[in-house]
Every structure is written in structure tokens, then in C-alpha cells.
Amino acid sequence: MDKLIIINLHSTALQVHLSSIGYGDHILVRDISFELSPGECILLAGANGTGKSTLLKTLADGGMGPRDLRSLRDLRPSHGKPWAPPSNEPRVAQSRGPMPPSARVILIPTNIPKVKGFTVEAFIRTGCYRESDWKGRMSKEAAERMEEALEVLGIQGLKERDISTLSDGEFKKACLAVGLTRQAEVLLLDEPTAFLDVENRISVLQTLRDVARKTGTAVLFSSHDLHDALSVVDRVFALTRDGRFLASTDKENVLKEVFPSLF
Amino acid sequence: MSGYYHATTMKRFIPAILLIIVFSLDLMVGGGGVSWATGAVLWKLRVPRVLTAVMAGGALAASGAQMQAVFRNPLADPHIMGVSGGAGLGAAIATMALGTVGLAFTGWTVAAAAFLGAALAALLVVLVSARFKSATTLLVFGVMLGFIFSAISSVLQYTAGEESLKLFYSWMAGSFSGSRYVEIALMGGALVIGLALAFWNGKGLDLILFGEEYASLSGASTRRILVLSMLSCCLMTGTVTAFCGPLGFVGIVAPHIARRLTGSSAHRVVLPCSLVAGAVLALAADILANLWRVPLPAGSTLALIGIPLILVLLLRGQAYNH
Numbered sequence: 003m004d005k006l007i008i009i010n011l012h013s014t015a016l017q018v019h020l021s022s023i024g025y026g027d028h029i030l031v032r033d034i035s036f037e038l039s040p041g042e043c044i045l046l047a048g049a050n051g052t053g054k055s056t057l058l059k060t061l062a063d064g065g066m067g068p069r070d071l072r073s074l075r076d077l078r079p080s081h082g083k084p085w086a087p088p089s090n091e092p093r094v095a096q097s098r099g100p101m102p103p104s105a106r107v108i109l110i111p112t113n114i115p116k117v118k119g120f121t122v123e124a125f126i127r128t129g130c131y132r133e134s135d136w137k138g139r140m141s142k143e144a145a146e147r148m149e150e151a152l153e154v155l156g157i158q159g160l161k162e163r164d165i166s167t168l169s170d171g172e173f174k175k176a177c178l179a180v181g182l183t184r185q186a187e188v189l190l191l192d193e194p195t196a197f198l199d200v201e202n203r204i205s206v207l208q209t210l211r212d213v214a215r216k217t218g219t220a221v222l223f224s225s226h227d228l229h230d231a232l233s234v235v236d237r238v239f240a241l242t243r244d245g246r247f248l249a250s251t252d253k254e255n256v257l258k259e260v261f262p263s264l265f
Numbered sequence: 266m267s268g269y270y271h272a273t274t275m276k277r278f279i280p281a282i283l284l285i286i287v288f289s290l291d292l293m294v295g296g297g298g299v300s301w302a303t304g305a306v307l308w309k310l311r312v313p314r315v316l317t318a319v320m321a322g323g324a325l326a327a328s329g330a331q332m333q334a335v336f337r338n339p340l341a342d343p344h345i346m347g348v349s350g351g352a353g354l355g356a357a358i359a360t361m362a363l364g365t366v367g368l369a370f371t372g373w374t375v376a377a378a379a380f381l382g383a384a385l386a387a388l389l390v391v392l393v394s395a396r397f398k399s400a401t402t403l404l405v406f407g408v409m410l411g412f413i414f415s416a417i418s419s420v421l422q423y424t425a426g427e428e429s430l431k432l433f434y435s436w437m438a439g440s441f442s443g444s445r446y447v448e449i450a451l452m453g454g455a456l457v458i459g460l461a462l463a464f465w466n467g468k469g470l471d472l473i474l475f476g477e478e479y480a481s482l483s484g485a486s487t488r489r490i491l492v493l494s495m496l497s498c499c500l501m502t503g504t505v506t507a508f509c510g511p512l513g514f515v516g517i518v519a520p521h522i523a524r525r526l527t528g529s530s531a532h533r534v535v536l537p538c539s540l541v542a543g544a545v546l547a548l549a550a551d552i553l554a555n556l557w558r559v560p561l562p563a564g565s566t567l568a569l570i571g572i573p574l575i576l577v578l579l580l581r582g583q584a585y586n587h
Contacts, residue, residue: 109482110482111479111482113476114475115475117530119524119527119528119529119530119531120529120531124471128468128475128531129472129483130483131468131469131472131480131484132484134468136465137468137533138468138471138533180483
């Protein structure tokens with residue numbers, strides 16, 4: 003991974019050039035190059051172990067700002083030892099300079115536990131760690147963004163509910179609300195449809211598209227529910243078993259190349 | 266919904282009301298039963314004992330709440346990180362090893378050595394936390410550290426004389442008696458600093474409940490959260506253990522009671538409520554210990570009260586849902 007440039011132009015939410023991603027000497031994907039436009043909704047497809055989560059983590063890492071890079075050291079998949087100090091990693095040094103502070107690339111992981119004793123509002127506030135004061139109080143602007151997010155996601159009525167009582171689909175939306183309240187310009191989701199039944203799956207996928215359209219946030223998510231996801235996305239990124247990165251608006255053809263037996 | 270809210274709000278005051286009741290009751294207990302005390306007996310014996318119980322219970326409970334969050338483990342308590350084992354080893358060295366080379370030992374020597382032992386354990390854990398990023402690995406390290414310290418203490422006991430063994434066992438049994446206002450002031454100071462650290466770290470403790478990965482992705486430093494809570498716990502637990510001996514169960518059970526009563530897992534609510542619940546438990550244990558002509562060890566009465574409570578909470582499924 004020699005190069006990662008993230009810039010924030012009006013027409014581009016995220017521009018990415020990565021020579022490779024992987025762990026240590028094990029390279030998963032080479033030559034990743036793409037741009038995300040505001041309001042775009044994109045599926046990241048690929049078989050297990052092809053590097054979907056790794057790519058998402060790498061992007062989130064790069065987008066979180068210089069101070070956060072240190073705390074993400076152990077999560078960041080990269081060349082060299084996982085614990086190597088930042089000075090040994092050219093990518094960190096590089097992303098410190100040109101990255102504008104407003105580039106907010108936020109990743110929502112798969113398996114956030116539904117901890118009992120947090121209302122949806124408290125859960126969102128807790129997730130806004132950087133956006134709140136030491137007491138955990140959000141700024142007025144952030145509170146307004148939270149209300150907007152709840153409205154866009156259609157879960158205003160759940161604000162006072164304990165998150166442990168939410169259905170998996172509702173909880174996924176609460177997690178999305180965290181990303182929106184944190185003012186994500188690019189929202190990355192690792193398997194948001196995992197463990198959901200058909201109804202919730204469709205609902206979450208449609209919500210992802212609505213979020214992209216209504217808020218102008220670029221949404222990139224990985225999923226194995228290819229057929230359901232295809233109907234809501236604008237483009238498909240795919241990772242092949244031999245480590246290639248494919249991107250196309252010709253959604254079905256891309257998937258055909260990655261999963262020849264399915265299409 | 267408003268009725269529910271009202272009930273929850275009322276429940277929050279239960280520990281505070283109970284605290285006033287058991288505090289008063291405990292002042293009336295001593296000298297082999299229930300009796301009024303005035304003058305020197307009240308001010309030199311009972312008030313210090315009751316204040317010690319309040320501070321010890323509160324400090325251990327607030328430490329337990331932090332450990333349960335950081336390790337996302339319902340059975341974590343301050344002793345799990347080897348802090349108590351370290352204090353035990355310190356006390357063992359002070360009472361037995363130093364005794365054999367002819368050095369005088371007093372209550373203060375034992376307390377200082379126990380605190381140093383606890384601090385050593387804490388230092389080791391913090392140093393190791395730089396290497397092991399995962400809280401689970403660190404938890405295993407802490408537990409193992411505790412076992413090693415206990416093993417060394419056992420070796421010392423095996424070779425110790427009768428007099429030093431007696432002193433060591435009386436420290437190990439745990440007691441709220443015997444503290445003077447100097448010791449109480451020290452415990453109070455540790456409690457204030459430890460609590461300040463815990464509150465400062467409060468939103469980090471909330472966030473870490475959702476896992477280390479999520480915390481990192483939210484822009485928090487998991488190491489900072491861990492180190493701050495370790496410092497807070499070690500300061501509070503180390504000081505209390507030094508003066509009162511190793512006291513179990515308060516740290517485990519009080520945070521569960523707090524979460525149950527408040528219906529919240531947010532630490533700005535859980536910490537103060539745990540503190541009060543811990544103080545109530547310690548006072549109750551102290552009452553039970555001092556009802557008899559020969560006072561029982563506080564460590565045992567705490568276990569007698571604490572263990573049934575833990576079982577009830579666990580069996581009713583009110584533990585942390587991780």
C-alpha cells in the first residue's frame with residue numbers, strides 16, 4: 003500500500019488510489035482506483051476472504067483524520083507488522099498532509115452489540131465520541147443532525163427505546179443514524195444485511211439508497227445478498243479471487259465475472 | 266411510559282435512602298451488639314469504622330463498574346487485574362519476609378507494602394497493555410499475574426513464623442476497624458481522584474461497551490480508555506486494600522445493582538449509583554460483622570451478603586447482556 007490520496011472536491015466525495023491492500027506480506031488486492039460521487043450508492047461484492055472488510059477498514063482509517071490514525075493503528079491492515087510505529091509507515095505520513103479535515107469517511111462495522119441500558123439517543127451520542135464534549139454532550143448542530151438523521155431513517159419514534167429491545171433491522175438504522183450524525187460524507191458499511199430476514203434486508207437496503215439520495219452521502223457497502231442489493235445500487239465494485247479490483251455501472255456483468263456460477 | 270419513567274426515577278433513590286438507614290444502623294452497632302455510643306467510643310471507634318466502610322465499598326464498586334466496562338465481562342472486578350494479588354504479596358513480604366530479617370512491622374508498614382504491591386501489579390498491567398491491545402488478552406494476563414502473586418505469598422507463608430502469619434491472616438481477613446482519620450483522609454483522597462478520573466473517562470467507558478473496534482472507529486483511543494480506568498481502579502482499590510485487606514464481591518455486585526435500578530448502562534449514571542450501592546453493601550457487611558462479641562472478618566460477611574445477591578442477579582438474567 004504505497005499511496006492513498008483522499009481529496010474532497012464538490013463533485014467527488016472520495017478519490018482513492020491504492021497500489022495494494024493486505025496484511026503483512028500477504029497482498030489481497032492490487033491497483034484499487036476509484037472515485038465516489040456524493041449521493042452514490044455502491045455495492046462492494048466479492049467472495050469471503052477477498053478483502054472486502056480490509057478495503058473498507060483501510061478507507062475508513064484514511065478518512066478519519068490525523069489524530070485518529072494513531073488510535074486505529076492496530077485495526078489498519080497494511081504492510082509490515084501490525085504494531086509497527088507510524089513513522090515506519092509512509093502512508094500515514096502521507097495522509098497527514100493533504101487530507102482536508104472535512105473528509106469524513108465513516109465505517110459502520112457488522113457486529114455492534116445491542117448493549118442493554120442505552121436508549122437510541124444515548125447510543126447515537128456515545129458513537130459521536132469526537133463530536134461531543136467530555137461529558138458526552140453533543141453540540142447543538144450535532145443534535146440537529148441527529149434529529150434529521152432519525153427522520154431520514156424513519157426511526158424518530160424509537161429515540162427513547164432501549165437499543166436491546168430493537169429488532170436487528172431497526173438497530174442497523176440506529177447505527178446508520180450514528181454515521182449521519184457524525185456528518186459522514188462517505189458512509190462505509192460492512193455487511194449491513196448480515197443476519198437479517200428478507201423483509202428487514204430489503205428495508206435496510208432501501209434505506210441505504212434513500213440516505214444516499216436524500217443526504218448526498220456516498221454509501222459504499224459490502225454484502226453477500228447480491229440480488230437484493232443490485233436493485234438499489236448505482237454501481238458495483240467487485241474483488242476477484244485473484245486480487246483484482248473491478249468497478250462498473252454494468253452491474254450484472256461485473257458480478258458475472260466474479261461469480262460466474264451465479265449469473 | 267411516564268409511569269415507567271417515574272418508577273425508574275424513584276428506584277434511583279433507593280440506594281441513597283438505604284445508605285442513610287444502614288449508615289445510622291452501623292453507628293449503633295459495636296462492642297458485641299447493638300448499643301448507643303457517645304464520646305470517645307463514637308468518635309474514635311465507630312465513626313472511623315463506618316466512614317471506612319463507606320469509602321471502601323464505594324471505591325471498590327466504582328472500580329468494579331469500570332473493570333466490567335473495559336473488559337465487557339459481568340464478573341470482572343478490581344481484583345481480577347492482579348491488583349489484590351499484588352497487595353497480598355506486598356502484605357506478605359511486609360509481615361513475613363521483613364519480620365524474619367528483624368525489621369519491625371506495623372499496620373502502616375503492611376499498608377504501605379500492600380499499596381506498593383498493588384501499584385506494581387497495576388504498573389505491570391499498564392506496561393503490558395502497550396503490547397497486548399486486546400482487553401481479553403490483558404484480562405488473562407491480569408488473572409495470571411494474580412495467581413503468580415498468590416503463589417509467591419503461599420511460599421512465604423510456608424516458611425513464616427506464627428506471629429507474622431497471624432498478622433498476615435488478620436490483614437487477609439479484611440476489616441473496616443482500626444482506621445484512624447489519617448487513613449480515612451488518605452482513602453478519601455484516593456477515592457476523589459479515582460472518581461474524577463472515572464468521570465473524565467465516562468464517555469470512553471460507555472463507548473468501549475460496544476467493543477474495541479467500534480470504539481476505534483468512533484475516533485477514540487482504546488488504550489487511553491483502558492489506561493485511565495486502570496489508573497483510577499488501582500488508585501482506589503490499592504489504597505482501600507492496603508488498609509482494609511482484600512475485599513471481594515462489592516466490586517462485582519454493586520455495578521449490577523446500579524444498572525438494574527437505573528435501567529441505564531451510561532457511566533455518568535452507573536458510577537455514582539454503584540458507589541452508593543457499594544457503600545450500602547459494605548455497611549451491611551460491617552453491621553453483620555460487628556453484631557457478635559468477637560467481630561467477624563469483614564471479607565467473610567461481605568461474601569455472605571454479596572454472593573447470594575450475585576446469584577439472584579445472574580439467575581434473573583439481569584447481568585450485562587454480552
